[in-house]
Amino acid sequence: HRFYTNYRNAVASGFPVVLCPVNTQNPVYMVLNAPLRPILKKILPTAIYDAWQPATYGWEFRDHHGFHDRIGPVFILVTTGVNEIWCADPALAQILLARRKDFVMLPEAKIIMSLLGNNIIASDGETWARQRRLIAPNLNERISAIVWKESMLQADQMADFMLTKEPEGISTQTVASLRAIAINVLGQVGYGQPKPFQPMELPRDPKAPMAYIDAIGLVAELLAAAAIVPNFILSLPFMPLVVQTLAAAMRKLPALTADMLDQERQRQKTRSVEDSESRENIMSLLVRLADQSKNKEAGQARAADPHASTLSLTEDEIAGNLFLVTGAGFDTTANTMSYAAVLMAAYPDKQAWMQDELDRVFGGSSTGLTEKQRADRLASLDYTTVYPQLVRCLAFMFETLRLFPAVLHLSRGVKVNPTNAPPQTVTVRSTTHHLAGAYNVFVNNMGLHTAPATWGADSDEFRPERWIEVDEKTGQESVMTPPRGTFSPWSGGPRVCPGQKMSQVEFVVVMATLLWRCSVKPVTHSERGETDADARHRLLELTEDSQPRLTLQMNRPDEAELQWVAR
Numbered sequence: 015h016r017f018y019t020n021y022r023n024a025v026a027s028g029f030p031v032v033l034c035p036v037n038t039q040n041p042v043y044m045v046l047n048a049p050l051r052p053i054l055k056k057i058l059p060t061a062i063y064d065a066w067q068p069a070t071y072g073w074e075f076r077d078h079h080g081f082h083d084r085i086g087p088v089f090i091l092v093t094t095g096v097n098e099i100w101c102a103d104p105a106l107a108q109i110l111l112a113r114r115k116d117f118v119m120l121p122e123a124k125i126i127m128s129l130l131g132n133n134i135i136a137s138d139g140e141t142w143a144r145q146r147r148l149i150a151p152n153l154n155e156r157i158s159a160i161v162w163k164e165s166m167l168q169a170d171q172m173a174d175f176m177l178t179k180e181p182e183g184i185s186t187q188t189v190a191s192l193r194a195i196a197i198n199v200l201g202q203v204g205y206g207q208p209k210p211f212q213p214m215e216l217p218r219d220p221k222a223p224m225a226y227i228d229a230i231g232l233v234a235e236l237l238a239a240a241a242i243v244p245n246f247i248l249s250l251p252f253m254p255l256v257v258q259t260l261a262a263a264m265r266k267l268p269a270l271t272a273d274m275l276d277q278e279r280q281r282q283k284t285r286s287v288e289d290s291e292s293r294e295n296i297m298s299l300l301v302r303l304a305d306q307s308k309n310k311e312a313g314q315a316r317a318a319d320p321h322a323s324t325l326s327l328t329e330d331e332i333a334g335n336l337f338l339v340t341g342a343g344f345d346t347t348a349n350t351m352s353y354a355a356v357l358m359a360a361y362p363d364k365q366a367w368m369q370d371e372l373d374r375v376f377g378g379s380s381t382g383l384t385e386k387q388r389a390d391r392l393a394s395l396d397y398t399t400v401y402p403q404l405v406r407c408l409a410f411m412f413e414t415l416r417l418f419p420a421v422l423h424l425s426r427g428v429k430v431n432p433t434n435a436p437p438q439t440v441t442v443r444s445t446t447h448h449l450a451g452a453y454n455v456f457v458n459n460m461g462l463h464t465a466p467a468t469w470g471a472d473s474d475e476f477r478p479e480r481w482i483e484v485d486e487k488t489g490q491e492s493v494m495t496p497p498r499g500t501f502s503p504w505s506g507g508p509r510v511c512p513g514q515k516m517s518q519v520e521f522v523v524v525m526a527t528l529l530w531r532c533s534v535k536p537v538t539h540s541e542r543g544e545t546d547a548d549a550r551h552r553l554l555e556l557t558e559d560s561q562p563r564l565t566l567q568m569n570r571p572d573e574a575e576l577q578w579v580a581r
């Protein structure tokens with residue numbers, strides 16, 4: 015009966031309809047559809063298997079634009095649970111993302127993200143707006159300058175590690191190293207807890223003392239398990255040590271957060287303004303602003319009404335949002351940098367193209383410089399003047415996120431109107447669609463990012479040059495702005511990612527520092543009869559063998575064996 019009602023609602027919407035008589039939100043189906051897929055591919059007739067694809071996990075990454083080419087840029091997947099709208103139409107995508115009150119966050123995202131307290135990503139309506147007003151402006155240019163410095167330092171140390179610690183610079187630790195950089199930058203920029211570079215290793219001792227950043231890093235690394243599996247199960251003695259350590263981290267985090275905030279408040283009381291500014295980080299800004307507005311509003315509210323509640327961040331929200339900086343910023347940035355490193359090795363010509371820019375902007379190549387000269391040169395590179403010139407590095411990031419978007423689709427739910435009210439509607443290109451009943455809405459980033467109508471016949475090819483515009487008069491290069499709604503790795507509309515600039519600065523300076531000092535190559539196993547072209551191809555296959563976990567990531571990151579060579 016549900017399927018029939020869903021079908022009727024879908025047909026009435028006027029969008030193309032795809033029938034899929036399964037409940038895509040059923041937990042058993044959610045767990046089993048990925049492992050069952052290869053088996054069903056063998057036994058099901060091709061037409062049925064193909065039609066089932068949009069109901070399988072991560073289908074849009076595998077499919078690019080194929081399904082949309084056949085059915086249309088928007089279609090409704092009719093299921094026995096809740097209907098799903100899949101949208102790869104730039105005009106509709108913009109509307110869906112702009113109308114935050116009608117297309118709201120899904121409960122699943124809220125459960126995972128509010129693990130350590132309520133926060134901006136897990137909220138809607140006024141609770142969201144209040145937090146957004148306090149948080150988004152904090153991730154500003156001042157923070158970008160700190161990101162620039164810390165990321166450069168970390169990448170320089172990573173280059174040292176690759177060139178001096180790994181035999182002949184051959185390493186399977188590139189992904190682990192970039193993950194370490196991402197977490198260390200967050201440690202410094204988010205919470206003022208600096209850490210020297212070392213390839214990421216998860217802690218495996220539940221009894222050992224833990225700093226906030228280590229605990230939060232572990233929770234971010236194993237976020238789904240932390241959110242879904244009860245703590246007492248994670249703690250069972252037969253669980254792997256890393257899982258038991260995760261349970262310990264979850265237990266310790268409320269106290270670690272409270273301690274860290276206490277210390278920050280003490281520091282803010284006793285330090286001078288200049289001193290506080292010199293050790294600015296997201297936590298210190300957040301605490302200061304939250305406390306300031308709390309005091310101000312409390313004063314005003316008390317004056318007007320002695321019983322009024324204040325409009326500010328609660329302690330729970332400060333803790334939740336502090337966690338979110340890592341929860342939202344770590345995996346996304348780390349995975350984007352990881353794909354980029356593998357792609358740079360697979361495409362030596364595009365790497366050389368970036369190195370040309372670096373040698374120009376950094377005032378010459380690093381070849382022949384002494385250690386001190388090299389360090390001085392890097393230290394002289396100022397964020398405000400140098401960052402805007404690294405357009406090829408930014409183009410490389412955009413192209414990486416176009417084909418490997420960390421967030422494959424943006425999820426929303428149609429806010430169901432009360433029974434007697436008319437259903438939600440959306441009007442695209444003068445056609446109005448009625449959305450009766452419940453719908454999950456997925457803005458398909460992968461479909462949008464590979465649509466031939468936007469990106470041309472070579473939309474599936476990795477070509478960072480496509481982003482570059484050249485000023486005819488000056489010859490100056492800049493990064494083009496794609497048509498609205500066609501490129502949304504950081505989402506769009508009022509809920510656009512507030513960490514967008516921060517992640518761009520980090521990516522650009524990490525890749526720039528590494529490539530200025532080193533070239534990165536695939537390792538050709540000629541003993542197995544492999545040619546250089548085979549080795550490059552093997553790396554590309556590694557990037558294609560990916561799956562969304564929390565964000566899109568390679569299934570076999572440890573097989574990314576790369577050689578780092580000093581230039």
Ligand code: HEM
Pocket residue numbers: 134135136146153338339340342343344346347350420421424425502503504505506508509510511512513514516517
């Ligand atoms: C390459 C890196 C990144 C990517 C691809 C990315 C992507 C996204 C996307 C797609 C969303 C919106 C989800 C939606 O609309 O449903 C989002 C939201 C968010 N991101 Fe990022 N992000 C990145 C880095 C960061 C960083 C470094 C931070 C923080 C320091 C951050 C903090 C946030 C926050 C707080 C939100 C919630 C905004 C809101 O709900 O109003 N992100 N991000």
